[in-house]
Amino acid sequence: MNISEVVNAAHEAGVKLIRFEYCDVSGVARTKAVHVAQLEHKLLEGVSLTRAQMSINLLEQMIPIDGFEPIGEIRLVPDPSTFTVLPWAPGSASVLCDQLGHDRLNWGACGRSYLKDMIQRAAGHGIQVQATFENEWYLATEVDGEYIPFDLHDHTPVYSAIGHDLNNDLMIETVDALEAQGIEVEAAINEYGAGQQEISIRHSGALTAADNQMKFRDTVRGVALRRGLLASFAPKPYPDQIGSGAHLHFSLWDLAGKKSLLYDRDAEGGLSKLGRHFIAGVAEHLPALVALTTPSYNSSRRLKPNAWASATTAWGFDNKEAALRVCSPFFQREEQSYNIEFKTSDASANPYLSLGAIIAAGLDGIERELDPGDPSEHDPAYLSAEDLRRGKVRPLPTSMSAALDELEADDFLLGTLGDLLSRCYVGVRRSEAEAFAAESQDFEIRNHFYRF
Template sequence: MVKTEVSNKEAVINRIEKSSANNIRFAVTDIDGVLRGKFLSKDKVLKALKSGKIGFCNVIFGWDINDACYTNTEASGWHTGYPDAQAFIDVDTLISIPWDDDKPFLIGDFRHDDVFKDICPRTLLKNIEKQAFDLGLLPKYACEFEWFNFSETPQSLYEKDYRNPTPLTPGMFGYSLLRSSLNQEYINEIFDTLKELNIPLEGLHTETGHGVYEACITYDDLSTAADQAIIFKTVVKEIAYQYEILASFMAKWNAALPGCSAHIHQSLWDLKDSKNLFYDSDDENNMSETMKQFLAGQLHCLPHILPMFAPTVNSYKRFVDGSWAPTSISWGIENRTTALRVINPDCNATRIEHRVPGADINPYLAMSAALASGLYGIKHKLKLEDDTFVNGNAYDNQKLKSLPTNLFKATKAMKESPIANELFGVNFVDHFIRTREWEWKQYEPQIDNWELKRYFELI
C-alpha cells in the first residue's frame, strides 16, 4: 500500500482535495474476506477524515457472502435494527486506481466501534500484531495466491447456470511461458498495475491446471501484507473484467483439478528490522529456538482453529492426498507435502510457509491465526514433537494426525476448544463460530452447482 504516517493525515487530505475525481472508493472487509464498499463524495470523505470516522451499515457483519442475513448472531442481525457502525478510515492505505482515472481508494476497519471492534477482521490483526510488538518481535508476512481464469463474464456464467465454465487456456501446463503468451496483455497488466499500487510481485506464472496462475507478493510487515492480499484479489478480478475474463479464487472449483492455495510466508525479526529471529547458523537446520517454538505453536493450535484457514464448505475439498494441499498436522524441511514447510537457505530468507490456507481465505483472519498460534508456542515455550516431522511423502505417513475433513467438524472442534478464545478473544470467536455454523447450514449438496454458485466469483 502507499504508506503515510498518521501525522501526515493533512498530506492525504491535500492529495484527495487535488484529485480530479468527484468521488472516492472506500471499503471495509466482511467476515468472509469480501471487500464491501461505497463510492463516496469527495466532500463526505474529507469531513470523515477530519473526524476519523464514518457510518457504515451494521449489516456488514450481519449477512453472509450471498447477502442472506444471519439469524443466529448477536453482534448484528434483525434484532439490532441494523444501525450504522462507526468505521475508521485508515489514511495509511491510500492508493489510486489507475484504470479508474487514478481515483483515490481507502480501506477502513472498526477499531473504534463499541460493538464491532472485537469482531472486525482487520482490527483483530492489528491487535495480534501489537502482541508481537510487545514481545519485541516484528512479523514479516507475504501471501502467494493461485487462481483460475475463465473466458467468461458474470452474465455469461449466470446464463450457463454455472455449468462448464470455459478455461482461459486448456491443459495442464505449469510454469508455461508459452501459455502465458496467449494472454500476455492481461498478465502484464496485473504485474505492472500491482507494482504501481505498491503491491510488488516476486513472480507470476502458470500453475498446473486449465487457465490457472500463481502470484507471489513480496514480503512486508504484517499489516501491510494483509492489506496487500485483500487488495490483490480485488485488483486481479477487476483487471480480468476488462479483458472479459472471470478470475476465481475458489479453493476447489473442479474435483478433477488441483485446488487453489494462498500459502502464507512468515518470519519474525527484531524491532529494528535488522535480524531474522528465525535464523540460527549454529543449528543443523538453521532454525532458532524462537522459530521452533513458533512452529510448534502453529502445529499445536492448527486443529483447534482450522476454519480461520479453511472458512467455506468448499475449502475442505482441497485437502486431498497427492493434490499439493496438506492433509495432516505435519512439518518438514523444504517439504511441499506437509502443512508447514520450513525454508532455511540463509539469514535473510529463512521462514515458515503455511500451506494449509486456500485462496478463499479472509487474509486478515488467516494471518491473524498464523501469527497468534505461533506466538502461543513462544509464550508457552512449546517443543516440536517428533511425530509431526516428515522427511519424505506426508501423504504416505499413516501415523500423522489428519486435519478435519469438513467445515462442520472443523467448526465444532474450534467451538469446543479453549485455545481459540485464548488466541482471539471470546467475542470474536463467538461471532465467527456462529457465522461458520450458518455457512454449513446453508450447504445443500443436492442442489446442482451449489458451491460454484456460492463461491465461484465472490470469494
C-alpha cells in the same frame, strides 16, 4: 500519508469516488464509496455501517446473532496510509478501514483490529512478523451460466512459455496495477490448472501483508474484468482441477527488523529454537486454525493428500505436502530469505483473522515452549505409524463443520478472538456449512466462484 495528503492526492489524480473497504467474516471484501467532496471529513469521522452487516454470510443472508441486529451503528474509519488510486477503475480510489465504535475503539468484531492486537502481542515478545500471501487463481469466461477456464483447448503446460504468451498482456497489466499501488511483484507463473495463474509479491509487516492481500484480490479481479474475464480465488472452483491456495509465507524478526529470530545457522536446517516453538504452536492449534485459514465450504475439497495443500499437521524442511514447510534459503541471503510457508491457507479467508490467529497460535507455542516433533521427511500420506507419532502428525478436519467443531473446542483461539467476534464468526460460518450441505455441488461452486 495524512488526511490532507490523501485529499490532495485524490484531487490530483482526478478521483471522484473513494471506496471505504473492509473484509467481513466470510472473507468478502465489502465497501461503501464516498464522493471526493466529502473525503476530508469522512477520512476523520468514518462512514456509518450497521452492526448487522457483519452477520451477513456468503449467500447474502443475515444471520440472527445477539449483538448484530440492525440496530445501532459503527464506523468504517480508514487508515490514510492505505490510500491507493485504482489503475483499473478510472476515477476511483480506495482506503482500508478499521471498524470502530463511537468511542473510536474496536467495537469487538473488527478483523483488522484483531490483527493489530496480535501484532502487539508479538511485540511484547520482542518479535516482529513479516509475511506475504502467495495467491493462485483461475481465469474464466462465463458462457450460458457456466464458468469456462480461459485456456487453450488442450491446456497450456504448467510453467510454460506457451502459457505466458497466452496471458502476457493481462499479466503485465496486472503487475503494473499492483506496482502502481506500491506492491512489489517478485514472480508470475502459469500454474497447473487450466487457466490457473499465480503472482508472488514481496513480504512486509503483518498488517501491511493483510492489507496487500485485500488490494491484491481487488486488483486481479478488476484488471481481468476489464478484459472480459473473471478471476476466481475460490479454493476449488473446478472439482477435477488442482485447487488454488493463498499460501502464507512468514518470518520472525527482532523489533528493529535487523536480525532473524527464525534462522540459526548452527541449528538443524537453520531453524532456531524459537522458530521450533512457533511451529509447534501453529501445529498444536492447526485443526482449529483451518476454520479461519481455509474456512469456506469449498476449502475442504482442496485439503486432500497428494495435492500439495496438506491434509495433516505435519511440518518439514522443503516438504511440499506439509502444512508448515521450512523453506530453504537462497545463496548468500540465508538469513534474509529464511521463512516458513503455511500451506493450509486460501483466499476465502479474511486475511486479518487468518494471519492474526496464526501469530496467536505461534506465540502460544513460544510461551509454552512446545516441541513440534520430528520434521516429516516424506509425504505424510506414506509415513509409518511410528513416523507419524514422532512427528506429532494428526489429520486435519475434512469438512467445514468439523473445522468449526475444532475451533469451538479451542478455548485459546476463541479467547484471542473475543466474545463478540468469535460468536459472529462461528454463527455466520455455521450457517454457511448448513446451507451448502443441503445443496448440490453445482450450487456450491456457483456461490463460491466469484465471491472472494
